[in-house]
Amino acid sequence: MLERIARDRIATLFLVTVAVLLAVGLAAPGFLAPRTASIIWSNGLVLMLVALGIFPVILTRNIDVSGGSILGLSAVTLGLSLNAGIAMPVAISMALGAGIAAGALNGFLVAVLGVPSIVATLGTLGLFRGVMLITTGGEWIEDLPEPLKMLGARSFAGLSVVGIVAAVAILVVWLFLRSRRGRWVMVTGDNRAAARHLGLPVKRIEFLAFVWAGVMASVAGITFAAQIGFVPNQAGSGIELRAIAALVLGGVSLLGGVGSVAGVVIGVIFFTSIDTTLVFLKIPAYWNDLIGGAMLLGVLLIDGRLRIALEARDRAARYRRGDQTSSTTRKLEDAA
Amino acid sequence: MDPVLAELTSVSKSYGPVSVLKKVDFSVRAGEVHALLGGNGAGKSTLMKILVGLVPATDGQVHIGGQPLSPVTPAQAQAMGLYLVPQEAHIFPNQSVLENICVGLSKPAAAYRARIEALIAQIGVALSPDTKAATLEIADRQIVEILRGLVREAKVLILDEPTSALTPHEVDTLFSRMRALRESGHGLVFISHKLHELRAVSDRITVLRDGYVVFSEMMSDSADADILAAMSPGVTALDARVAGKAQSKDILLSLKGMSGEGFVDISFDIHKGEVLGLTGVVGAGRTELAETLVGLRMRSQGKVTLDGTPFVAKSPSEAVRQGVVHLSEDRQQYGLFLDAPLFWNTSSFVYDRLPFFLRPGRERARFDSYRDMLGIKCASPDQPVSSLSGGNQQKVLLSKCLVAKPKLLILDEPTRGVDVGARNDIYRIIETLAAEGTSVLLISSDFDEVVRLSDRIAVMAGGYLAGALPGGASTDEIAELAFEAGGLAHA
Structure with a gap:
């Protein structure tokens, strides 16, 4: 059991999350209800979508910090077109189009022009936010139409339309990474030169990863607008860093090639449940960052120590030589 | 005449003002093994990279199966039936061996599992398809690359120094695979620095020097001396062994019953000014022993004395301070700072002895003195190591060790991926060092090299010391010890 936890970052994190929820449940009866799960899910949607978008980019050993700005840009595109009387399907398509265009620009800068991804997306982070502020003149967009807000309201079995969309997105990424081409994304980040050598279209892979990040950020933007019913001019600001932190916590390596859905x-x-439990425990909101950060550090530290201990043991086992040497080598030879 | 499978016509390549290839013609026919030979920096690797679309040619044409290679991408070349097994294995460390081999193929990896297991069994290596690639030794990584080439069944397979990390037994099986491919009408290009290997399988030989084709003949019509003369005028063979050198009786380093990760109960002495060859097959525990001596790994048992006093190093810097310097077998990963200037690399073992404010002028001068002594070919001390050829990189690595003024120099595979000319230089350097009183522990899988250089030979197998031989022992005697104790069930 302990072994399994140590080998598996995800299992550790899952147990910690469950432990936190149970502890809060003990302290505040009524917390452990299906309703809470549904609240956590819907509170986490925007973060989930942005993280799912950045995930393939990080797998290719790049990074995208412009997610929050693309989210804002898409939300504004949606809000302005809806308030101008454009039909909702068209408006949503336009918002997605804005995300695709923004992601394509990122991808073009990184994959085609060879700009380091951190530089490129830091640039577009400001650029997209600027475009968004200019189009709205710095105003908030309010009074979004009711049909849009319906997308964010719980309709089927405690899930909203956007919640279902997010669940589908999770499934899609999971299936994709299990496919042959999904593997290409992982190996490109693992060793780009080797991937190129084996004839993989590495530039196209990188480009498409950024486009995907753009699309997911715009879905997150639509979700955001639907959930809160207006678009402030700071919509999505800083969410990319939270998304990256959540990815790292979930075992995605910033060096590329490692990670799972x-x-x-x-x-x-994990991140969302901490925020939610703090609200539930009526701890003032300004404590959120401190507690969240401390938990993040704690999990990473424990995880790291366990990993080191386990590696030392594996190493010892690998090199255990002595009386049984000849028999083990023979076994290896037989296996061959 | 068999049909030409791939052809380069009057290909030139220049990087800025530097011209690497000058109007080179090269072809591979169906059913032949074409050997390509040349010193480091002669342009072999560039030529092959042009052939497989990794690098565009400045001038000239590339035709594969009669069709021009267009667009110039590796994917296109592979689709047209070409595969290059590179010298430095390209590995995806976080993927399994199976995935590593099958990435880029048209079906998911699982579909190829049976084929790959069969190939692994044929080559006769112990490699599990489910191992994570990060844990593989260099030799196994190379085997992964070779398997990639074999499983793709490319019409033209290019092998760039495939044997540099393989044991003699694995080399033999690789050669029989190559012959089988040749019989079935494939064309192969075989790049190696070892002439006897080229002779064993090749039909035709082409020698490159300074970007020109200087020699191109049928293998059976060319004598070794002609080939070597074409490759590096002035060198007709590897210098012969200098026999009967005076032996010092003083013991410098003495190991008693040392055990650690991957080796058990090793005892031997190294005399002053002696070259002790430590050989065996890959995985015999030699590298682990060396790394344990300098404090990279934990020692579990045993006593080591240096100059009569107990020697313990908790880290390589402690070992260096006491005069034991280690040259790693993997120069790219552990030896050199590839993007740093040459003179930084030369100083890198003695950083703790440099003044608070660095004096780059002095360091450059130091590099220049080693450049003359070791014959490092470079444009300036400020260029990055990665811009040098393999042999010159190895010399930079040696210079870094020499700066530390070692009493005992541990050289792990000092001539891996190094051409004949540079190999001769390195042999000469080792001999000069020994003559000046430095003891050398030479770890090498190349039995010829061990015989050529060593005053005494120790052979390890399966983690144990299998035996010791006097200098000048034959390679057969070494092979017997190296394979016997390991329980060579390959055979």
Whole structure:
């Protein structure tokens, strides 16, 4: 059991999350209800979508910090077109189009022009936010139409339309990474030169990863607008860093090539449940960052120590030589 | 005449003002093994990279199966039936061996599992398809690359120094695979620095020097001396062994019953000014022993004395301070700072002895003195190591060790991926060092090299010391010890 936890970052995180929820449940009866799960899920949606978008980008050993700005840009596109009387399907398509265009610009800068991704997306982070502020003149967009807000309201079995969309997105990424081409994304980040050498279209892979991040950020933007019913001019600001933190917590390596969808989901849920429980415990909101940060550090530290201990043991086992040497080598030879 | 599978016509390549290849013609026919030979920096690797679309040619044409290679991408070249097994294995460390081999193929990896297991069994190596690639030794990584080439069944397979990390037994099986491919009408290009290997399988040989084709003949029509003369004028063979050198009786380093990760109960002495060859097959525990001596790994048992006093190093810097310097077998990963200037690399073992404010001028001068002594070919001390050829990189690595003024120099595979000319230089340097009183522990899988250089030979197998031989022992005697004790069930 302990072994399994130590080998598996996701399992550790899952147990910590469950432990936190149980502890809060003990302290505040009534917390452990299906309703709470539903609240956590819907509170985490925007973060989940942004994280799912950045995930493939990080797998290719790049990074995208412009997610929050793309979210804002898409939300504004949606809000302005809806308030101008454009039909909702068209408006949503336009918002998605804005995300695709923004992601394509990021991808073009990184994959085609060869700009380091951190520089490129830091640039577009400001650029997209600027475009958004200019189009709205710095005003908030309010009075979004009722049909949009319905997308964010719980309709089926405690889930909203956007909640279902997010669940589908999780499934899609999971299936994709299990496919042959999904593996290409992982290996590109693992060793780009090797991937190129084996004839993989690494530039196209990187480009498409950024486009995907743009699309998911705009879905997050639509979700955001639907959930709160207006678009402030700071919409999505800073969410990319929270998303990246959640990814790292979920075992996604910033060096590329390592990570799983389960890790992303549990990382996001961990972050959201901490925020939600703090609200439930009526701890003032300004404590959120401190407690969240401390938990993040704690989990990473424990996880790291366990990993080191385990590696030392594996190493010892690998090199255990002595009386049984000849028999073990023979076994290896037989296996060959 | 068999049909030409791939052809380069009057290909030139220049990087800025530097011209690497000058109007080179090269072709591979169906059913032949074409050997490509040349010193480091002669342009072999560039030529092959052009052939497989990794690098565009400045001038000239590339035709594969009669069709021009267009667009110039590795994917296109592979689709047209070409595969290059590179010298430095390209590995995806976080993927399994199976995934590593099958990435880029048209079906998911699981579909190829049976084929790959069969190939692994044929080559006769112990490699599990489910191992994570990060844990593989260099030799196994190379095997992964070779398996990639074999499983793709490319019409033209290019092998760039495939044997540099393999044991003699694995080399033999690789050669029989190559012959089988040749019989079935494939064309192979075989790059190696070892002439006897080229002779064993090749039909035709082309020698490159300074970007020109200087020699191109049928293998059976060319004598070793002609080939070597074409490759590096002035060198006709590897210098012969200098026999009967005076032996010092003083013991410098003495190991008693040392055990650690991967080796058990090793005892031997190294005399002053002696070259002790430590050989065996890959995985015999030699590298682990060396790394334990300098404090990179934990020692579990045993006593080591240096100059009569107990020697314990908790870290390589402690070992260096006491005069024991280690040259790693993997120069790219553990030896060099590839993007740093040459003179930084030369100083890198003695950083703790440099003044608070660095004096780059003095360091450059130090590098220059080693550059003359070791014959490092470079443009300036400020260029990055990665811009040098393999042999010159290895010399930079040696210079870094020499700066530390070692009493005992541990050299782990000092001539891996190094051409004949540079290899001769390195042999000469080792001999000069020994003559000046430095003891050398030479770890090498190349039995010829061990015989050539060593005053005494120790052989390890399966983690144990299998035996010791006097200098000048034959390679057969070494092979017997190296394979016997390991329980060579390959055979």
